[in-house]
Amino acid sequence: MTKENQAIMGEDMDDEKVLLLNVPWCKGCGICVGFCPTRVLKLKEGKCVIANREKCIFCGQCELRCPDNAICIGGKK
Amino acid sequence: MNCSETTSKYYRVNRLPHIWCAGCGHGTLTNTVVRAIDKLKLNKDEVVIVSGIGCSSRAPGYLDFNTLHTTHGRALAFATGIKLANPKLHVIVIMGDGDSSAIGGNHLIHAARRNIDITTIVFNNNIYGMTGGQFSPTTPYGDLATTAAYGNIDKPFDLCSLAQGAGATYVGRATAYHAVLMQKLIEKGIQNKGFSFIEGLSICPTYYGRKNKKGNAFKMHSFLKENCIDKKLVDKDPDKGRNKILIGEFYNNPQPEYIESYQVIIDMFQG
Numbered sequence: 001m002t003k004e005n006q007a008i009m010g011e012d013m014d015d016e017k018v019l020l021l022n023v024p025w026c027k028g029c030g031i032c033v034g035f036c037p038t039r040v041l042k043l044k045e046g047k048c049v050i051a052n053r054e055k056c057i058f059c060g061q062c063e064l065r066c067p068d069n070a071i072c073i074g075g076k077k
Numbered sequence: 078m079n080c081s082e083t084t085s086k087y088y089r090v091n092r093l094p095h096i097w098c099a100g101c102g103h104g105t106l107t108n109t110v111v112r113a114i115d116k117l118k119l120n121k122d123e124v125v126i127v128s129g130i131g132c133s134s135r136a137p138g139y140l141d142f143n144t145l146h147t148t149h150g151r152a153l154a155f156a157t158g159i160k161l162a163n164p165k166l167h168v169i170v171i172m173g174d175g176d177s178s179a180i181g182g183n184h185l186i187h188a189a190r191r192n193i194d195i196t197t198i199v200f201n202n203n204i205y206g207m208t209g210g211q212f213s214p215t216t217p218y219g220d221l222a223t224t225a226a227y228g229n230i231d232k233p234f235d236l237c238s239l240a241q242g243a244g245a246t247y248v249g250r251a252t253a254y255h256a257v258l259m260q261k262l263i264e265k266g267i268q269n270k271g272f273s274f275i276e277g278l279s280i281c282p283t284y285y286g287r288k289n290k291k292g293n294a295f296k297m298h299s300f301l302k303e304n305c306i307d308k309k310l311v312d313k314d315p316d317k318g319r320n321k322i323l324i325g326e327f328y329n330n331p332q333p334e335y336i337e338s339y340q341v342i343i344d345m346f347q348g
Contacts, residue, residue, distance in 0.1 A: 029282070069108065
């Protein structure tokens with residue numbers, strides 16, 4: 001992973017599970033924001049942002065329905 | 078690359094982001110196809126994805142399998158040729174509602190009638206999105222389109238009934254919202270030895286949604302969530318199915334497959 005991507009995520013990959021956001025692919029449709037049960041995500045200037053990372057329960061609803069493959073749950077498997 | 082393993086494994090990531098509009102259901106449905114292939118652990122070199130023309134038919138361009146982008150409505154004709162030439166391949170056809178039931182309507186019914194081992198997945202967004210929002214054979218009665226400014230007076234096709242009536246041996250329907258069900262149906266469709274038809278209700282927030290005031294992509298997903306019901310529940314209690322869209326597995330009845338029947342004839346003369 002590039003340093004640039006790491007900066008976008010604001011997270012390192014040592015965690016067991018981590019919410020990854022690929023900002024250049026996001027078109028800001030808001031589907032993930034709408035389906036997130038713990039309101040982790042927000043729309044800001046037409047793109048999705050991870051506003052409350054600590055609230056993420058890794059349910060995968062965002063990854064399941066993101067049409068642009070822009071958000072996913074990664075980390076150590 | 079900051080994306081999931083399945084994305085980097087099965088997508089041509091240098092082609093992403095795709096050209097579909099923000100919120101388009103086609104991206105979600107394409108992902109269900111990829112997940113189904115991943116779940117079945119199919120060899121990438123033995124999978125062929127064929128498409129015709131339209132928004133949906135852009136999908137194979139982003140997928141890293143053997144892919145073929147053909148002429149409008151003719152994807153099943155090309156797919157039949159591929160399957161006959163090399164029956165070992167898993168042939169998956171991705172079509173749109175107009176592509177499969179208007180321009181390619183005849184190819185669809187005859188491929189279904191032959192029961193050739195092809196998995197057809199239709200991304201049904203109820204409109205011709207790529208050309209500017211004309212009504213398609215699946216636009217609901219009374220809905221607006223750029224060519225139906227006062228409401229569509231044509232009755233829509235029920236694509237699943239059409240495919241089943243024509244002879245498809247596996248038929249099911251899910252939606253972009255019901256992505257897990259969609260993946261399961263595709264898995265079973267690929268495993269079925271014969272013609273499988275899976276309809277995926279997609280959403281088109283740009284043309285169909287805007288014209289019919291359906292709201293944004295999230296609202297359109299919520300509409301699918303609230304207005305679809307699994308066929309199994311309706312079988313138990315028919316009242317539940319009133320004014321709802323049925324989803325789930327509709328038909329699963331394996332029959333003699335075309336390539337196998339053809340091989341019997343070949344063997345007859347080769348001794």
